[in-house]
Amino acid sequence: MYGSPALPPDFVSLPYANPDAPTGGRVVFGNTGGFDSLNPFVQKGTTPWQMRFWSYESLMGRSWDEPFTLYGLLAESVRTAPDRSWVEFTLRDGARFSDGSEVTVEDVIWSYETLGTEGHLRYRGLWPKIAAIEPTGPRSLRISFNTPDRELALIAGMRPILKKKQWEGRRFSASGLDDIPIGSGPYVVEDFEAGRHVTFRRNPNYWGRDLPFRRGTNNLDEMRIEFYGDATVLFEAFKAGELTAIREFNAERWARQYDFPAVQRGDVVKTEIPHGRPSGMTGFVMNTRRAPFGDWRVREALLLAFNFEFINDTMTGGAQPRIASYFSNSELGMRPGPAEGRVRDLLAPFADTLPPGALAGYALPRGDGTARNRVNLRRAAALLDEAGWRVTDGIRRNEHGTPLTFTVLLRQGESDYQTVIELFARALERLGIEVTTEKVDNAQYAGRVAAHDFDVTGFRRDLSLSPGNEQRLYWGAEGATQPGSRNLMGMVSPAADAMIDTMLRTDDPETFRAAVRALDRVLMAGRYVIPIWQYDVGRIAHVRQLHHPDRLPIYGDRTDYMPDVWWWSED
Incomplete structure (x- = not known):
């Protein structure tokens, strides 16, 4: 948005990721409530909130160590007018959806229009500000804006890209449990039971695993979410060893209730992640x-x-x-x-x-x-x-x-x-x-x-x-x-x-x-x-086999920081 990105063109990985992190491991997280949809892009239904972070990608990705800066993800390059009245993206050769099909310019244009007209309200603000969206080459497209707004070029890079052919002859906004949108992200839904649990498996053929932006991230092979009626039951499940990690938002509980036997033995570790973001x-x-x-x-x-x-x-x-x-x-x-x-x-x-x-x-x-x-x-x-x-x-x-x-x-x-x-x-x-x-x-x-x-x-x-x-x-x-x-x-x-x-x-x-x-x-x-009170530090209790890099991002423990850059290691 202002100045130049902090990372050079030949960066090896994001500064808070470990490029040598091992892959593997199975983890179980807990959510309260339930879910009745697996399409996180429509207004209808309730989905596991983690889904849109784990299974889907956009043209560009965010570094949690810099405000107002994006790096190429599905897009290999980006150009924009000096006044930000248009932005042009070129797709990476080799970008693939989880089913192996190519991510095309046609998919991008369809995704922007569909999410902007039928999608969740969080995605509809951009579409009315687009004057035109059109291909400029086999792997490139230009988006022109009708509103003087310097942030639009960045927002345009952050819309999730979905597969157009999946929805031919079907109504996108009416989808639910039986219609899981196909994305290009590193994880796919392997199994679920409505309202009870959902399991995500790391795609062994994930197209972007060698990108510098992705190096050292998405290291866990399997992530399962179990759903509980309330936070008290969820905490008891964690104490019983049924969950791998839990976030705690109350300092008093953190000090007094996290002294159960697994913590005393060292099998469960209490980790605090400071941050420099606004209180919200x-x-x-x-x-x-x-x-x-x-x-x-x-x-x-x-x-x-x-x-x-x-x-x-x-x-x-x-x-x-x-x-x-x-x-x-x-x-x-x-x-x-x-x-x-x-x-x-x-x-x-x-x-x-x-x-x-x-x-x-x-x-x-x-x-x-x-x-x-x-x-x-x-x-x-x-x-x-x-x-x-x-x-x-x-x-x-x-x-x-x-x-x-x-x-x-x-x-x-x-x-x-x-x-x-x-x-x-x-x-x-x-x-x-x-x-x-x-x-x-x-x-x-x-x-x-x-x-x-x-x-x-x-x-x-x-x-x-x-x-x-x-x-x-x-x-x-x-x-x-x-x-x-x-x-x-x-x-x-x-x-x-x-x-x-x-x-x-x-x-x-x-x-x-x-x-x-x-x-x-x-x-x-x-x-x-x-x-009420602010969350001035992230508090995560987790099994000792989960590890994170020593270098922390300025944003600290965002919703996708753990598990995004964490890894599993018995040693």
Whole structure:
């Protein structure tokens, strides 16, 4: 996006991969919930989330040690106009799908159009911005854009490529368990039982095994995913030796519950992977499409009532710091205090539409560390009174007598979230607010969230050092009314849309950074999410036979870092 790639043209492998890693081994991972589809590219159904990382490839691939940089994968070369108005790719001679057939220009063009019109919403944002896509040679094609957006050339290199002939005479968007898309990735589905397990086998004829980009990756022969009803059962399965590795997101559990006999014997190893990426946002999102969450005062009152310091001490022993903003822990995060310099200049035209604190400065409320949290509760009560929600007979009601109640929608197995809400509910009860929780299975949860059918629900946005078009999916005004959009809070902010536009159009790194910091301010001052603790380090418990390189990427433990560059060795 800016400057030159860090790796030279003759690089041997990605810097965080071991080019001499041995191959072999069988591993078993665990997921909670289930699955009813094996097509991860359509809106219909729930798939194992790992599938699109293990079995499919794009024209270019990402290095997790560099933001905004891609390297050739299915494409051997890439050219783009100085203004990024078009990009041209040349396919590698020898690129093959898992069935041995050649990856062609026709497959690429079909994949872009099909995913852009029938695919999952995450893939549809690019297609309307393509003015033309056409072959320029036997193995090359050009994509021209109709929108001034410097990131489009990179996004165009990251769409999964599927086999066109597989879908002739068939409807792609209606596929499910019986229609596994053919990809070019290193792993193929060998066996599955709906909702119970799925096994991936490394393709011995994988076309790209000798590419420098692939050297030292995809080292495991077999990867199986077992599905469990909740995280507690999954953890017990790991302790019993039924699983090979598990990620732990709670520092308190990591310190206290990972001392079982296999750990004491050294058969299970506790590995911590630090990272330098933004914190992202984890917590509880409020649906502003529904009353009373459309009023920022109510949202601020709930933030005040959420006694983070006490809850964090109870849940993690106070070991995990709170998320301070969407891009905190990085140079892209908003700075404390009033907006200054370029950030202020970018936001100033929208001063009349900005939420309170966006320009003057906003910080999350801090409790006093006690269970009662009296000062913040008094402030919350005053805001609720001001918003028209007053206490009558111990119940907070509006002018029509309607009580202030809401439901938190949770996915089955989210035991941590359930405990947090129970602690939160005690504080809200003292304000005259009743909170209930509703637990549903994976399929119901996906459908409810896609329809924006919730009051409050758990929320996670894993943000990167290279934010771009995905920000429009997360926060753009169009998604506020679009079913299936990832704008769960339903925010409509001209300032946020303008900051995203600036991020995508500028060729100046300083302006880009200022636009992200300004967006961060708009999101935080909007008070859409009640943040909880951040995942400042990756924690993986695994059998001693699993190993990873000493050199760690700047992004740390991303979703495909383990197992991508790990290997199995008895020695």
